[in-house]
Amino acid sequence: MNLHHNCACCGMSRRDFLKLSALFTSSFGAAIAADNWNLPVHANANDQPVKIGYLPITDAAPLLVAHSRKLYQAEGLTTEQPRLFRSWAQIVEAFLARQVNVIHVLFPTSIWIRYGRNFPAKIVAWNHTNGSALTVLPDIENPRELGGKTIAVPFWYSIHNLVLQQLLQRNGLKIVRKAKDAPIASNEVNLVVLPPPDMVSALANKSIGGYIVAEPFNAAAENLKTGRVLRFTGDVWKNHACCVVFVHEEDIRQRKQWTQKVVNALVKAQLWSRGNRSEVARILSKDGGKYTPHPLPVLQRALTYYDRNFYKKDGAIENPDWQVNRIDFQPYPFPSYRSELVRLLKTTQVEGNTDFLQKLQPRQVARDLVDDSFVRNALQQVGGPKAFGLPNNLSRIETIKF
Template sequence: MSRREFLRWLALVVGSTWLAACGPLGSEVPGSSGPSGRQGQGGGDQPVRIGYLPITDACPLLVADALGYYRDEGLTVEKPRPFRSWAQIAEAFQARQVNVIHLLMPAALWLRYARGFPARVVAWNHVNGSALTVHPDVRDLADLAGRVVAVPFWYSIHNVVLQLLLRRAGLRPVLGGTGQPRPDEVRLIVMGPPDMVPALAAGQIAGFIVAEPFNALAELQGQGRILRFTGDVWKEHACCVVLLHEEDLQRRRAWAEAVIRAVVRAQLWLRQHRGEAARLLSREGRGYLPQPREALERVFSPDLEPYLQAGVIEHRDWLPPRIDFQPYPYPSYTAELVRRLADTRVEGDTAFLRRLAPGLAARDLVDEGPVRAALEAVGGPRAFGLPGDLERVEVVKA
């Protein structure tokens, strides 16, 4: 994908009024030492500059700040900086305006192998945490025929899962454009997450697939209902991952390891304090997220029984939590994601996917050394309910 195409994506979403208080993309973060973030030749004392989208995907990075875990590691941390879109956060990371971000795992693949940017995945940020939400008049996937559904980014697990579901229903995804889709088609468009609930309410789209808490907001406002949870299609999938610059892993290894220890500690706290997390992060609490506490509680501490009774959750034996947290980046997931992306329609040049070997991506994109060490510091994999050998088989059932 060319820079021109990337900036065209960016132009699609920067008009959003969401997070109007965010600084302009090209501005320097207050107190930073410039776009490179280097403070002296070694750079070991560079501040932690977090970039995030105000969604529940970002919670570990934010909780580590709120509870002082970065400072416990001897790190200097600036106020986390919110962005309006995935395009913005990726662009700011490339410009070195921020140095710790969460990003959609497919977008991380695109950033390293299509853009050639030296980004490395160092941990998963969370698992599950997304859903397909539809207008109340949509009864099943077949009712989406000839209609429009929004995704947050072409390179996203949301797009992958949605297209799996549509194909299962005998529907053909078509990308972008205008006009009425054919009866066997569903038109997919990219839309900023904060615009999705209003667009659904206005009848501009028939549904959206996105991270929480926008699905919860649609439910609370009576504007939509959840048709499927993504974690009920791909068991315990990663959505967002923690990204660092390769240079920081090579030249500032101790700094990078300290960042990951703080994030892993925050994930463990989130698993054990779900109700408190909703209060802390909400607009009624510390205000890291602009959504109300009620919506976040619906995500962190959900009552799954109504979804089971309604058939929204098909794999009862999985009992997928609405969102969960564990940091280990399973190589099997990265490899399977590369294979699935090859069958997923996206805009732009996808030649890099045809050249990319799944096993190579799992080894080259991810640096799992710091997170393995961080896991041991909190009691090992079993502290998160993970197998001791840190191996698994991917389960995908649309």
């Protein structure tokens, strides 16, 4: 059997599709969860190496910058070489099997892991804000023109899927999920899942009409002139989280010092990254630190180019007064964001059983999913919330304009 051909309905390799299907079965998740709860507890809080899992996207920057600049070692931790994965299915599977112990993961995916699979893991910080966009074929000028086309998302449980569906519905379009060759009506948009690395080529050969994903895949299409940014997600939901830092709950309970030092390193990496975007691009690039396969010019565009006049004229920015960046870095996980995300996620189409989602209470998730004690401590070490331009009370009201 060929395990590498693409699944007709979602574009994933058959191997990834089978892995993802396994992750959605309760027996699989429960078995791994039980194994992890029964792992031996070691006396030394710093005994385990930091094992980072990441995708080749700018979302991973703080994890990788901290490794490149030896910030984990400065905290007294040992590290393994960060491990690159091609898809969210792969990184989640590795995390559940404890092959990696610190990952960046899509915020909605963390909800599915903890509540859909009852897996003991928690968010300890945001990894970045904004940093994603809806990129389409060059001749598409507004969302209504996406009718009759297929659009790729990186994962069903993602801010990308949520924002895309809200945008499409507000433009009178119907969300569908159809097999590859099934006809798509002019008022329908067919959603498929594609690993981020496969999106640029799929757009170039016009097998899809667009994709919504993290950088630098939007910048890549711009540089290749095979696509244009239709909307930046940070211009739809101001300073939204995309990826979060996710760790096993056992490490939070049994290795508090280890967890604190990991978060310390990440907060320092984020603060440094805000003022050194070109250097971050070099670290991530295949021409520099070799953490990703992306060329430096693509990463430079993703991390530094956000001409508000150009993108406003082009329609990608509708709210220039927000004064946000294409991608930014700040670690604090605002409860208001968690509550609003859960509320909107309940109305978003996803694959699999969503009974658990309908039962979730937004305020409950806001309290239970995150342990913000580590990031609060880490912020004090770098000058407090003001170091990131955050309010001292660490509170905000969500600003959303779909």
